[in-house]
């Protein structure tokens with residue numbers, strides 16, 4: 001039984017608790033949403049991915065279903081570097097990372113996953129069917145198989161095999177310690193630049209708002225080509241490669257994952273939007289933070305953020321030019337070239 005002193009303490013605590021929770025639970029000022037539904041996704045492959053997402057959004061479906069279906073298109077596509085057709089790690093194996101987040105702060109992710117065609121759907125199963133947020137490696141693969149995902153053959157696509165053979169010739173396989181000594185700075189950069197200045201990327205990130213005004217996001221990648229075995233980038237890390245706060249906005253990232261993780265990139269962009277910045281300005285602020293941290297080395301890496309706020313406004317910003325994102329809403333279906341620091 002509670003004694004009198006404890007009872008008083010408890011009741012004081014609980015009335016303070018009620019006041020506190022009223023304050024915390026008070027909804028922020030709600031702005032009229034100008035643009036819904038809407039979906040945006042990274043790079044030119046986003047155009048095709050948005051089509052699948054839009055089918056769901058236009059029919060009044062949930063943003064979560066849209067962002068899953070959207071990036072699955074890219075995961076299956078043969079002409080993109082996301083999914084099982086992508087470049088392998090240094091040991092010749094394709095390893096995949098993905099994450100997904102809904103309007104209720106539910107989130108799921110997988111990392112270092114091999115031989116599964118749709119990591120994004122496994123991430124969603126982690127979110128919906130386990131008490132956890134993240135599964136990695138063989139555990140993630142076993143979970144996927146138990147959930148009925150087929151185990152695909154361990155085989156590189158012809159293009160990836162060619163690229164790997166080339167890489168082996170030029171880069172000679174160096175033991176990982178070499179990279180560790182160099183603080184990872186001489187590792188493969190993701191994305192890397194082609195000779196014509198365009199980017200060879202490995203990721204799709206997508207954020208969307210549905211007709212009910214709810215936000216969700218997804219991000220899926222093969223990471224960096226020829227990475228160290230076991231390397232995990234920002235894409236499956238909630239708060240780095242993806243973040244959704246249904247009262248504020250959503251953000252995803254692409255580029256050198258290590259430098260996105262350092263600044264908790266997507267979460268930081270959402271926090272900037274919470275403080276009132278537009279999506280583009282919020283992305284710019286965190287890009288500038290990365291540049292400050294990296295100094296001269298920022299020249300060697302690409303990072304881009306892509307964000308959507310609760311108002312239906314979109315924006316992006318990158319370190320270097322050449323990053324574009326795909327937008328689909330009631331009026332537009334287009335690729336937009338993002339602003340950048342240089």
Ligand code: SD4
Nearest residue numbers: 201202203223233255257
């Ligand atoms: C990673 N952010 O694994 C990913 C790579 C990427 O275009 O975005 N590539 O670091």
